[in-house]
Amino acid sequence: MASKFFVPGPERAPKVEDLFATIAPRYDVINDLQSFGMHRLWKGRMVEAARLRPGEQALDVCCGTGDVTFRLARTGADTVGFDFSHAMLAVAAQRAAQIPLPSGSGTVRFQQGDALDLPFVDRSFDVVTISYGLRNLADFHRGLRELTRVLRPGGRLLVLDFGKPDFLPWRWVYFQYLERICPLFGKVFCGDGDTHGYILDSLKAYPAQHGVDSALRELGYVETRIQTLLGGTMTLNTARRR
Ligand SMILES: C[S@@+](CC[C@H](N)C(=O)[O-])C[C@H]1O[C@@H](n2cnc3c(N)ncnc32)[C@H](O)[C@@H]1O
Numbered sequence: 001m002a003s004k005f006f007v008p009g010p011e012r013a014p015k016v017e018d019l020f021a022t023i024a025p026r027y028d029v030i031n032d033l034q035s036f037g038m039h040r041l042w043k044g045r046m047v048e049a050a051r052l053r054p055g056e057q058a059l060d061v062c063c064g065t066g067d068v069t070f071r072l073a074r075t076g077a078d079t080v081g082f083d084f085s086h087a088m089l090a091v092a093a094q095r096a097a098q099i100p101l102p103s104g105s106g107t108v109r110f111q112q113g114d115a116l117d118l119p120f121v122d123r124s125f126d127v128v129t130i131s132y133g134l135r136n137l138a139d140f141h142r143g144l145r146e147l148t149r150v151l152r153p154g155g156r157l158l159v160l161d162f163g164k165p166d167f168l169p170w171r172w173v174y175f176q177y178l179e180r181i182c183p184l185f186g187k188v189f190c191g192d193g194d195t196h197g198y199i200l201d202s203l204k205a206y207p208a209q210h211g212v213d214s215a216l217r218e219l220g221y222v223e224t225r226i227q228t229l230l231g232g233t234m235t236l237n238t239a240r241r242r
Contacts, residue, residue, distance in 0.1 A: 002197075002201050003194040003195075003197040003198040003201050004194045005018065005019040005194055005195065005198040006198050006201035006202055006205075008205065009138075010138075012138035013084075013114070013138045016136050016138075017084060017085055019195060019198055020064070020085040020087060020088050021085060021086075021087040022190055022192065022195055023186075023189075023190050023195050024065070024085065024087035024088045024090070024091050025087075025091065026189040026190055027064065027065055027088065027091065028065055028067075028091070029189070030185050030186075030189050030190075030196070031067075033185060034181075034182060034185050034196070038230070038234075039067075040067075042160060042229050042234050042236070043067055043068050043071060043131060043160065044071065045227070045229070045236060046068065046129060046131060046158050046160045046236055047068065047071040047072055047075065047129075049156075049158060049227070049236065049238050050072065050075075050127045050129065050156055050158055051156070052072065052075040052076065052077040052126070052127055053075075053076070053077075054075070054076030054077070054104070054106065055076065055077070055078070055106070056076075056077045056078070056126040056127060057077065057078050057079075057080075057124065057125045057126050057127075058072045058073075058077040058078070058079045058080070058106075058125060058126065058127040058128070058129065059079070059080050059082060059120070059124075059125040059127070059128045059129070059150060060072055060079060060080065060081045060082065060128075060129045060130075060131075061082050061083075061115050061118070061128060061129070061130045061133055061147060062082070062083055062115055062130050062131070062132070062133020062134075062136065062137075063081030063082055063083045063088075063089075063092065063110065064083055064085070064088045064091075064092070064132075064133075065088055065091040065092045065095060066081050066091075066092035066095055066096065066108075066110065067131075068081075068129055068131050068160075069081030069092065069108060069110070070095070070096075070099075070101065070108065072106075072127070072129065073101055073105045073106045073107065073108045074101060074102065074105050075105075075106070076104055076105060076106050077106045077126075077127065078106040078107045079106055079107070079108050079109075080108075080109055080110070080111055080120075080125075081108065081109070081110040081111070082110070082111050082112075082113060082115070082118070083110070083112065084112060084113060084114050084115070086112060089110050089112055092110050093110060096108060096110075115130075115133065115137055115143055115146060115147075116137060116138065116139060116142050116143055116146060117146070118146045118147075118149070118150050120150045121150070122149050122150065123149075123150070123151065123152040123153065123155075124150050124152070125150055125151055125152065125155060126151075126152060126155050126156070127151075127155060127156045127157075127158070128147050128150060128151050128155065128156075128157050128158070129157075129158045129159075129160070130143075130147065130158075130159050130160075131159075131160040131161070132160065132161055132162070133161075134159055134161055134206075134212070135161050135162065135202050135203060135206040136202060140206070140207065140211075140215070141215060144212075144215050144216070144219060145219070148219050148221075148241060151241045152241070153241055153242060154240065154241060154242075155240070155241050156238065156239070156240055156241075157216070157221065157237075157238070157239050157240075157241065158236065158237070158238050159212055159236070159237040159238075160234070160235070160236050160237075161206070161208070161212075161234070161235065162178075162199065162203050162206075162208070162233065162234060162235075163208050163209045163228060163229075163232045163233055163234055163235030164203070164208040164209070164232065165228075165231050165232035165233060166232055167231065167232070170231050170232070170233075171232075174231075174233050175200060178199050178200040178203065179197075179200050182196040182197065182199055182200070183196050183197040184196075208235065209226045209228070209232070209235035209237060210226070212226075212237045213226050213237055213239075216237065216239045220241070220242050221239035221240060221241055221242065222239070222240050222241075222242050223238075223239060223240045224237070224238070224239040225237070225238045225239070
């Protein structure tokens with residue numbers, strides 16, 4: 001049965017907001033457990049691929065609790081973390097207060113709002129990242145157009161998310177994990193298996209690595225590249241705006 005948090009159409013965004021309001025306090029610990037800590041490596045890989053230089057401007061859309069935002073800032077980039085969930089941003093603010101960034105880091109600020117309607121002027125960022133966010137947007141193409149609008153020509157876009165492995169037997173095993181094991185994390189930590197049953201439902205509806213790559217080419221990006229992680233269970237799409 002589909003997760004109650006996955007509702008295609010106009011109800012999609014409010015349901016996603018409910019979902020993250022429910023899981024925010026446990027989000028980080030569940031991430032560590034369900035990925036065996038590997039999400040840290042994958043996020044590190046994304047930030048490395050961004051090749052930021054000190055003083056550059058970075059935007060981390062769907063930043064959640066700020067994992068990637070803080071990493072971007074540690075490279076010296078002035079960074080904005082952007083998300084529509086007050087609950088997730090509250091955890092990010094708590095983390096910012098508890099763990100000061102090392103000297104040489106860029107500035108960090110968090111801002112609340114909708115990724116489908118970014119409150120930033122055109123071409124204002126050198127790098128835009130979105131990790132585990134694009135899959136959650138009610139309109140994937142509109143989301144990519146917004147990310148592109150705020151990226152300067154020559155700027156880099158990086159998309160990290162769950163993938164769909166090309167090797168079908170491996171995809172089957174992985175989908176079994178998402179269907180049978182992941183909801184247990186939701187049940188144990190949030191009292192509701194649907195919170196993590198949502199991952200598979202949203203992934204099935206998501207064009208994943210190949211769809212993202214095609215959409216980026218259609219938008220005129222160059223140097224598009226797909227990096228597969230753990231056999232394609234996770235994927236990093238990178239591209240440069242022409
Ligand atoms: C799975 S979390 C990812 C958080 C973080 N980027 C990470 O990798 O740990 C997805 C985030 O996307 C945010 N989100 C989903 N739809 C959004 C939208 N339309 N506008 C802004 N944020 C959105 C959620 O609130 C949530 O914090």
